[in-house]
Amino acid sequence: MSATTRGCPPLRGAVIGYGFIGALGHLPAYAERRHRRGDVEIVAIADICEARRELAARTYPEARIYADHHTLLAMEADGLDFVDICTPPCDHAAIAHAALDMGLHVLCEKPLTPTLGEAAALLEHAEAAQRVLFPCHNYKHAPVVRAIRDIIDSGRIGDVQAVVLNTMRNTHAKGVTEWNTHWRRHREFSGGGIAMDHGSHSFYLTFDWMGTYPVAVTAKMTNMAAMRYDTEDNATVTLTFPNGLASAQLSWTAGVRKVTYAIQGSRGAILVDDDDLQVAVMRATDGPDVAQGAVDWDVERCSIASHWGDASHTTWFDALLERFRRAIATEDWVSRDAHEAYRCVEVITAAYQSAADGCREIPLYGSVHLLQHHVESVAHVGEAIAVTS
Structure with a gap:
């Protein structure tokens, strides 16, 4: 024992x-x-x-x-x-x-x-x-991400209605030189490109911030290195939630290593640029026409060391x-974490199907048992993804 x-x-x-x-x-x-x-x-x-x-x-x-x-x-x-x-x-x-x-x-x-x-x-x-x-x-445990969770829980920005996540990288994450440095670019090892690699991080954060799971997915993907690799290096994925939208832009060709997040609420918003966090909250209104500046804002800015540049985390x-x-x-x-991991794979699978089918919206099923017939129909859809250069 x-x-x-x-x-x-x-x-x-x-x-x-x-x-x-x-x-x-x-x-x-x-x-x-x-x-x-x-x-x-x-x-x-x-x-x-x-x-x-x-x-x-x-x-x-x-x-x-x-x-x-x-x-x-x-x-x-x-x-x-x-x-x-x-x-x-x-x-x-x-x-x-x-x-x-x-x-x-x-x-x-x-x-x-x-x-x-x-x-x-x-x-x-x-x-x-x-x-x-x-x-x-592990992204859930980055200090700046934990701060986002605290702000949402406080109710300061109201109900979260939309989320935008940008993950920018100048290259795919390299493996060790002694084995297969570029295994992430080969489907037989990785199962997919940046949507498979970084998608999980973006998607489980959207589940957490939106407070529920998505009901549909649309996606567009490209492979700027199609002559060398069989996996995508850029992906744009939009998730439809019962209470709003989330958009994830993932790139291995961005020329920079950075994350930017925007969490948009009914009374304010949170903006993150790596370690820099800004919270804007509506303080008072003088009339119904918000677009014409009838709102005062309380804006707070801070930096929360999260060491995004250290890929080992x-x-x-x-x-x-x-x-x-x-x-x-x-x-x-x-x-819940295990179920979120399953839901991430569900979203990634649907994103590949959407990208291979002209960005068609793909419904999500959610239940492990209800999904079995759906699993069989899309098991190899990743192989058909468009890889335009």
């Missing part, structure tokens, strides 16, 4: 995938947490690349190193509480199912899976196994790990 089952910390975990995010994001965060709180420790690491395994062994000599997740689970499962999956998305489902079969909790990098059928199966497996399935939705991981631990402690096997 594992330490967590007995209710005794620390949690004992294994990291599967020692690429960029595993090596520079998750593992340093675990080491820091172990040093400060002593409630988690990583006892094993697996990676299919020999050079990465050698580096892991030098960096974490106390951890046992394995060539694949099969061997790691066979040797370590009895002494583990969880696995943390940091591989490319193509392997998420298989590793997660294997861990759940061994009675382990699962923390998984986004997107949860590249396909909707895989995502549905994982949620059902976690519920049946009574083990936590938890996504790494290590400083955001502690709060995410705390939510994972809480889900385990409360036996919340398939939490």
Whole structure:
């Protein structure tokens, strides 16, 4: 029986995938947490690349190193509480199912899976196994994003009616040089391009800020590097919610690394430019004609250090790990976060279908069970996406 089952910390975990995010994001965060709180420790690491395994062994000599997740689970499962999956998305489902079969909790990098059928199966497996399935939705824990949540909760800007999210990058996120630096641009590993990679972050933030889930999706995508890669590098996705609209503009060719968010409410708005946050709230009105300046505004500006330039986002991981631990402690096997991960895959799947079909609006179904027939009809739609240069 594992330490967590007995209710005794620390949690004992294994990291599967020692690429960029595993090596520079998750593992340093675990080491820091172990040093400060002593409630988690990583006892094993697996990676299919020999050079990465050698580096892991030098960096974490106390951890046992394995060539694949099969061997790691066979040797370590009895002494583990969880696995943390940091591989490319193509392997998420298989590793997660294997861990759940061994009675382990699962923390998984986004997107949860590249396909909707895989995502549905994982949620059902976690519920049946009574083990936590938890996504790494780390943007929720950026300090400036947490400030947005606090402002919305305060009611200062009224009811959120629209959201605009711009994620600008000068290139796709590169993998480690020892393995496959450009795996995010190859569908067989990534499952898709920037909509698959950055889409999850934008979409789960819209769910949170709009306070509900979308009912339809429209999308346009292009690939300016179509001669080299088979995944999109630009995507514009519009989500229709019962209470408004959200628009996400995602680019790997923007010439800059930046995020800008606008959360528009019935009495005000929040504007974010990386760490800079501005809140504008209507204070008083002298008449009905708002457009002619009959409104006074209270405007506040501040800067909240969130380290957007650090792609490892290590400083955001502690709060995410705390939510994972809480889900385990409360036996919340398939939490709201897990359902949001599923909904992200649903939106991404529908966005690919819309882009491949002339930006047609695609309805969303929501329920895992009701979606099965829909899953089968769009399982390979990503392959048909227009990749105009």
